[in-house]
Amino acid sequence: MEAIAANILLEGLAVNALAQCETPVTLVTTDSREVCPGCIFVAFPGEKFDGHDFAAKALENGALCVVLNHPVEGVPEEKSVICPDSYHAMMVLGANYRSQFHPKVVGVTGSVGKTTTKQMTYAAIAGFGSTIKTEGNQNNELGLPRTMFRIGKETQYAVVEMGMSHAGEIERLSKCARPDVGIITCIGVSHIGNLGSQENICKAKLEICAGLPEGAPLVLNGDDPFLRKAVLPDHVRPVWFSLGDENADVCALSIQQDEKGMSFVLEDHEEGTFLVKIPAMGRHNVANALAAYCAATRLGLNARRVIAGLADFEQTGMRQKVVHVRGVDVIEDCYNANPDSMKAALAMFREYPCKRRFALLGDMLELGDISRAAHEEVGRQAVENKVDYLVTYGEQAKRIAVVAAAKGLPTLHADTYAQAAEALLNKMQPGDALLVKASRGMALEKVLEIFYKE
Structure with a gap:
């Protein structure tokens, strides 16, 4: 964080003498352990600790x-x-700080693929100048201001992820970050229990337009039916990408998958035709790469250098990370899960080169009334995508197991992490592959800890 006068940072919040205080501030923190001379401490009430108890200290x-x-x-x-x-x-402080700097900012939202698209956009842009990005899961009304505070005088680009669970949140995040380009990856069913319908989810994602300036590019998935029929604000300029539709502004053709990732032909109506290779598997990651490409090139960056950057993309955390152990390939994709990402992962897995396909699938959380039907659909998809053996874990995942077993797929529903690991260890052989996917709250990495130790 660069030094900034307190009165500028506190504008809209302070009504006392602090509103005229020009003392420079170099840190805004919510952690009392980080407090240092000249900082601003923001107290948050919490379940275990109340920041107000540390205010005097x-x-x-x-x-x-x-x-x-x-x-x-x-x-x-x-x-x-x-x-x-x-x-x-925090949002006011972040917005006030952001207003003092002028990097080119890309805002990324959508139901599925936000973090991967953020990482790909960062890879596409980072070679052009000093670039920051949202770290970890800092994509909410606490995390986004923290990202803003990392902008400095030397920062030329920022890639900012925007998450939400309720209407109105994306609008506030976008007005704080003030992106120059927006990306909406797709409209899924995450948080449908809060928003009621995919139409409402689409409206919530389109709130990103509230922070976009006049004429700003808005990168949109042309294969998403909800985005296609959405009414867009007049002040944004849509840039459509597609897997296969040559009428889109940017499309991918001749898509192929191998053990190293995806290759495809990218056709851009503005820039021409290119061969692209990305180190990530699945058609859904081709869509993410197209979104990143569109954002970077519509900022005016050189298309060939953008594509070279995409080739250096790296996944984060437990998102489709491939681990090789005892001759078996384990695809760790257990950072999060929803119906759309489950479908994409199983479709990717069908094309993965291996002898036999094993899947360890757990609950998809926060689906509300559609939970039962969504989990049953995953059972059908496991069968359709040629999974050879299925292990499930979690109360909701029982529905995956019931449907898959009824369709003839050998299936075990595990009651414990140890039972799941034991089943996989007993049946898997060199040359096999394992897909592991569930919502983060299911902690399926605990199964892997046992699996890797044996």
Whole structure:
């Protein structure tokens, strides 16, 4: 974080003497352990700890001021900024800081593929200048301002991921980040329990337009029926990408998969035709690469250099990471899961070169009323995509097992991590491959810990 005058950072929040304070601030933190002289401490109430309990200590340790939901005994009024919502306070601070710098920003949202598309966009852009990106899962109203605070005088580009679970969140994130280009990867069913329908999810994702300037490119998946029929704001310029539709602005043709990733021919109506190779498997990752390419080139960056950057893309965490152990390929894709990403992963797995295909699948969480039907559909997809042996784990995943077994797929529903690992260890042989996928809350990596140790 660059030094910035307190009154600029606190604009819209402070109404006391701090509104005129020009003392430079070099840190905004929500962690009392990070407090240092001249910083701003934002107190968050929590289940285990309440940041308000540490406000007085933060001032003792040199904090310039503290942002509180309410007055706290022992904390002077002149050192306090009262804001009933700590998340709102962070967003205001982040937006005020962002306004002092002028990097080119790409905002990424969508139901599936946000993080991979963010990583691909970063790979496409990073070779052109100093670039930052959202780290980890910092894509909400607390994490996005933290990303803004990492922008510096030397920062030329930023790739910012925007997540949501309710209407209105993307609009606030976009107005804070003020992207120059927006990406919507697709419209799925994540958080449909909160939003009610995919149409409402589409409207929520389109809130990214609220932070886009006049004439800004909005990169959209032309194969998504909800985006195709959506009414777009007049101030954005749609850039459509597609797997196969040559009428789209950018499309992929001759798509092929091997053990190293995907290759395809990219046709861009503006830039020409290119052969592209990416180190990621599955047609869904071709779509993610097209989105990243569109964003980078519509910022004015050289197409050939963008494609060279995509070839250096690296996955993060447990997203389709391939681990080779005892002659077996394990595809760790257990960072998250929803019906759309499950379908994409199984379709990818069908094309994966191996002797036999084993799948360890767990619950997809937060699906509300559609949960049963969605899990049953995964059972059908496992059969259709030629899985040879299926292990399931989790209460909802029982429906995957029931449907798959009824269709003749050898299946075991495990009650424990150890039971799941044991079943796989007993049946898998060199040359086989294993796909592991579930929502993050299912912690299927605990099965892998056992599997790898044996």
